[in-house]
Amino acid sequence: MRSFSAIIFLIFSLSCQLLQAQNEPGYYLFPINPGNQNYLAGTMGELRASHFHAGLDIKTGGVSGIPVHAAADGYISRIKITTGGYGHVLYMAHPNGSTTVYGHLSKFSADIAKYVLDKQYQEETFEIQLFPGKEQFEFKKGDVIAYSGNTGSSSGPHLHFEIRDANQRILDPLKCEFPEIKDNITPQIRSIAFVTLNGDARVNSTYGRYEFDVIKTQGINRTRVPITLKGKIGIEIYAYDLLNGVYNRNGILKTTLLIDGDTIFSQEKDRLSFGNQRNILIHMDYDRYRNGGRKFNKLFVEDGNTNDFYTTPNKGYVFDDSTHQIIIYLEDTYGNISTFETEVNKRKVVNFPDPKIDEFEIYRDHLHFKVPNNGTPALISLYFNGKAKTITPYREDHRVAYYLWNLKNGLPDSMDINGNIRKTYIYAQIPSEREVSFYNHDMDITFYKHSLFDTLFLKFEKSYDSINNLEIFSFPNEDTPLKSSVKINLKPKNTYPDSTARVYGIYGNKVAGYQGGEWKDGEISFIARDLTSFTIVEDTVPPTVIPRIINSRELYFKIGDNLSGINKINASLNGAFLLMYFEPKRDLIWAIRKDENIPLKGEFILEVEDNTGNKTVYQRNL
Numbered sequence: 001m002r003s004f005s006a007i008i009f010l011i012f013s014l015s016c017q018l019l020q021a022q023n024e025p026g027y028y029l030f031p032i033n034p035g036n037q038n039y040l041a042g043t044m045g046e047l048r049a050s051h052f053h054a055g056l057d058i059k060t061g062g063v064s065g066i067p068v069h070a071a072a073d074g075y076i077s078r079i080k081i082t083t084g085g086y087g088h089v090l091y092m093a094h095p096n097g098s099t100t101v102y103g104h105l106s107k108f109s110a111d112i113a114k115y116v117l118d119k120q121y122q123e124e125t126f127e128i129q130l131f132p133g134k135e136q137f138e139f140k141k142g143d144v145i146a147y148s149g150n151t152g153s154s155s156g157p158h159l160h161f162e163i164r165d166a167n168q169r170i171l172d173p174l175k176c177e178f179p180e181i182k183d184n185i186t187p188q189i190r191s192i193a194f195v196t197l198n199g200d201a202r203v204n205s206t207y208g209r210y211e212f213d214v215i216k217t218q219g220i221n222r223t224r225v226p227i228t229l230k231g232k233i234g235i236e237i238y239a240y241d242l243l244n245g246v247y248n249r250n251g252i253l254k255t256t257l258l259i260d261g262d263t264i265f266s267q268e269k270d271r272l273s274f275g276n277q278r279n280i281l282i283h284m285d286y287d288r289y290r291n292g293g294r295k296f297n298k299l300f301v302e303d304g305n306t307n308d309f310y311t312t313p314n315k316g317y318v319f320d321d322s323t324h325q326i327i328i329y330l331e332d333t334y335g336n337i338s339t340f341e342t343e344v345n346k347r348k349v350v351n352f353p354d355p356k357i358d359e360f361e362i363y364r365d366h367l368h369f370k371v372p373n374n375g376t377p378a379l380i381s382l383y384f385n386g387k388a389k390t391i392t393p394y395r396e397d398h399r400v401a402y403y404l405w406n407l408k409n410g411l412p413d414s415m416d417i418n419g420n421i422r423k424t425y426i427y428a429q430i431p432s433e434r435e436v437s438f439y440n441h442d443m444d445i446t447f448y449k450h451s452l453f454d455t456l457f458l459k460f461e462k463s464y465d466s467i468n469n470l471e472i473f474s475f476p477n478e479d480t481p482l483k484s485s486v487k488i489n490l491k492p493k494n495t496y497p498d499s500t501a502r503v504y505g506i507y508g509n510k511v512a513g514y515q516g517g518e519w520k521d522g523e524i525s526f527i528a529r530d531l532t533s534f535t536i537v538e539d540t541v542p543p544t545v546i547p548r549i550i551n552s553r554e555l556y557f558k559i560g561d562n563l564s565g566i567n568k569i570n571a572s573l574n575g576a577f578l579l580m581y582f583e584p585k586r587d588l589i590w591a592i593r594k595d596e597n598i599p600l601k602g603e604f605i606l607e608v609e610d611n612t613g614n615k616t617v618y619q620r621n622l
Contacts, residue, residue, distance in 0.1 A: 028071040028173070029141050030180040031102060032058045032148065032159050038180040039246045041158055043333070044172040045269030045309075046251030047284050047295040051277040052269065053251060054170040055101065055162030058148075064106040064157045066148040069141075071100045071163075076137035076145070079108070079116060079130040083584050086160060087152025090145060093134075099168065103160035106149025112137055117579070121594050124577045126569070150585075170272040172253065174333040182244040186338040187252050187330040189214050189221040193236040193285070193296055194229060197316040199366050199406050201231030203353070205395055207404055208363055209236075209285070210353045214340065221340040226347035229319040235265075236285055236296040237340070241332045254331040257299045257314070260324055265299045265314035272309070279307045281481035282453050290479055299328070304432055304453030304483065321345060352395075355402065359422060360415070362457055367405040367424070371417055377401035382412035407457050425476065430456040432483075443473055444489040453483045465535075469494075472506060475531035482529060489525040490517075492536055496524075500540050500612045502564060506533040514564045514611055539563040542614040545606060548588075552599035552622065555591035557606065564611035573622075574602035 032038055042057030060066045070092060077099065078091035086103030090112070093099050107113060115136075120128055139145055150157040163171045174181065193211040194203045203210045204227060212223045235257060240249035257265040282305050285296040301313045328340040355361075360369030371378050377396050380403050381388045389412075393401035405412070411426045428438050432452035438445050442462040459476040471492050490503065498519040503526045505513030515534065517526035524536065541562050549556035559566060569589060571578040579592045591600060606618040 026176055026178070027096065028100070028163065028176050028178075029069055030178045031069050031071050031100075031161050032060065032066055034069060034142070034180065036180060037182060037245070038178075040181060040243055040250065041156075041246070041248050043241065043243075043250040044170070044174065045253065045272065047280065047297065049289070050280065052272050052280050052283075054272060055160060056173050058159040058161055059246070060148045060157050060159060062157055064147070064149040066159070067144045068102050068105065068146045068148055068159060070139040070143045070145050071161075072096075072098075072141045074100075074139065075134050076112065076132055076139070077134075079112065079132065080128070081116065081120075082127050082152060083582055085152050087154060088146075088149065089152070089160075092139070092145070097166035098171075099162075099164040101160070101162035101164065102146055103162075104149055104151050104154040104158060105146040106151065108146045109144060112145070117592065117594060120579050120592075121577060126579060126582055151583075165271070168274070170274075172270045172333060175270060183241075183332060183334040184336060185242045185244060186336040187239050187241045187332055188249075189216075189237065189239045189328075189330065189338055189340050191238040191294070191296070192223065192328075192340065192342075193238075193288075194227065195234040195236060195285075195300075197232040197234050197300075197364070199404055201233055202229070203233065204228050204349050204351075205230075206353050206355060206402065207366065207368055207394070208353075208355050209288070211238075219339070221338065223342050225351065226349050227342065227344045228349050229324070229344045230321065232316045232318050234298060234300040234316045235326070235328075236288075236298050237328060237330075238294050238296045239330055239338070241330075241336075250332075252297075252330050253333045254329075255297065255299065256312075256329040256331075258325075258327040258329075259317055263312050264317055265301075265310070266312040267310050269309050276307050278483055279305050281483075283307060286481045287479040302454065319344065352397070354400070359417070360424070362407070362426070362459075365407050365455065365457070367407055367412070367426075368403070369415075369417075370400045370402050373397065373399055373401045378418050381416040382410075383414045383416070384410050384412055388416070411457070425459045425461045426457055427460050428458045430458050432456075442491055444491075445475075446487040448484065448486065450484045451482055451486050453481065456480055470511070470535045470537070472533055472535050474533040477531040480531065482531065485527045485529050486531070487525060488528050488534070489523055490534065490536065491523050494536075495522070496536055497538060500614070501536055501538040502612055503534050504537050504563070505530075506535055511535060511537055511563075516611065537563065539610065539612045539614065542616040543608045543610050545608050545616050545618045547618070549590075550620070550622070552601055555600060555604070555622075557589050557618070558587055559589055559608050560587050561610045561614075564614075566608065567611045568607070568609040570607045570609075572605050573600060578604070580606070 039059040040056055041059050042053050046053035072094045074092045074094040076090055077093040080089050088105040089103040091099055091101055148159045163173045191211050195209045196207050214221045215224055241252050254268045282302045289295050300316050323346045324344050326342050330338045373396050377393045379390050381390050394404050395402045412424055414421055414423045430436050430447055432454050435449050436447045461474045463472045473490050503515040503517040504511050515526045517524040543561040546558045548558055569580050571580045580589045581592050582589050601622050604620050604622050609615040
């Protein structure tokens with residue numbers, strides 16, 4: 001595996017070097033302000049919320065309209081306009097088989113812009129995808145093909161730039177050593193975490209996941225406190241890279257883990273496959289990210305993780321009681337290296353961790369809980385359809401006793417803790433890689449073959465919010481990511497109008513996140529990408545349409561919707577289609593005339609419809 005990755009890396013590096021020798025200063029030109037120092041807001045492989053970042057995010061000084069240059073000779077092979085994703089984006093094919101991508105553009109070059117506008121009017125749509133012929137839009141290296149912007153899901157003006165190989169795999173542009181980017185700063189290591197991967201493993205005598213701060217002394221990053229590890233343990237690290245002149249926390253190209261001198265894990269994110277992007281959710285610690293925002297990189301490969309950039313995959317390391325040396329090397333694309341080093345099981349541990357759980361939690365495949373210890377630890381009874389099973393603590397101190405139950409040995413429906421009965425709401429063990437359906441009197445859920453990364457212990461609870469008159473269907477599995485969607489069928493007790501009531505997510509105390517759904521026989525089915533809390537709400541309020549600028553040259557409107565969100569925007573002038581540009585980040589729409597010489601005069605009709613069919617019609621004679 002290592003040799004194959006090395007060959008791929010060598011081929012790409014040699015191709016860049018060969019092309020540089022043919023056409024100095026390199027085959028690919030830096031697309032923004034070439035020849036001047038540039039700054040990046042994002043790099044290849046950076047851990048984002050739902051994907052690995054592809055290519056580079058190039059800063060444009062907080063403004064739009066910076067000329068974007070063709071990185072090499074080639075032709076425009078694909079054009080796309082959408083309100084999300086890369087927004088206005090160009091794909092350019094090159095003679096060496098690669099493709100470069102330019103995203104979040106504010107506008108295209110004049111000839112491309114006219115072509116796109118004609119097609120939008122021809123197909124009567126704002127969002128569009130086009131595939132021009134090879135000879136339609138040819139450009140030389142350095143030609144201006146577009147202008148930078150903030151379209152799509154961009155959170156600020158910048159240019160998104162990618163290089164893809166002939167198989168559309170994303171390559172690291174910094175491998176071509178653009179002189180416009182400077183970096184002599186080593187990656188920054190902030191925390192390390194140790195994870196118990198089975199019921200026998202312990203971190204400082206405790207089951208679960210525990211983080212330790214890192215300090216840098218004499219150029220080496222180390223933990224502040226002693227650590228003991230026993231059994232099968234996974235290691236995670238929170239780190240990021242910095243580049244000269246900016247403070248953005250960027251991705252790290254290469255990570256290597258050595259234990260007792262042996263390389264047991266290594267990864268190099270110099271190429272990414274789109275089909276594996278969802279694997280980010282188990283490549284990083286998803287639970288930790290949802291409950292604090294930090295993205296810890298796992299230095300072990302979970303079941304179900306099909307990423308192909310692990311040159312030495314590792315499923316976890318088994319520690320015995322002897323002293324072990326752990327070394328981690330982090331290297332950025334420019335060869336700057338940071339080192340973490342520690343020895344475990346060497347010094348006596350004084351402070352043992354206290355798991356941050358209220359009463360109980362499901363961590364990996366175990367039920368883990370703690371109970372106050374008043375001198376004699378309580379015997380905990382777990383109930384399985386009325387039958388009791390008594391368990392004893394695996395660890396205790398003067399305050400608390402800790403208990404562990406392997407859920408693969410049975411799913412308790414409740415537990416007796418010092419006479420207090422607690423329901424677990426664990427309903428089923430759902431295997432991965434199989435289609436499985438679960439049914440009860442409140443809901444049905446279908447897991448498809450590729451819905452799960454690994455086994456899921458399904459939890460469910462039905463409740464009622466009497467203040468807001470909401471039925472709440474909760475799947476307390478939010479910290480377990482789904483690989484792909486599931487189908488959920490809710491069986492409400494209340495009666496809802498089929499035409500306007502739909503499913504929404506609940507985040508905190510807020511109803512948000514339109515899910516949609518289809519009604520049949522008083523039940524509503526929908527497709528979900530996350531297991532969270534859902535409710536059913538009726539939306540009868542039409543969208544708002546507020547005129548901002550109305551004259552013969554410009555038509556601007558601010559639009560909005562209180563609940564389900566905007567679904568359709570249609571406009572006409574004297575009965576003919578009129579293109580409306582939609583910018584969701586600002587809730588603005590405005591007219592784009594096909595011919596700027598023809599004024600906006602006559603009968604104007606604007607229809608804005610939300611996702612439940614509520615419609616607002618604005619009509620005016622211009």
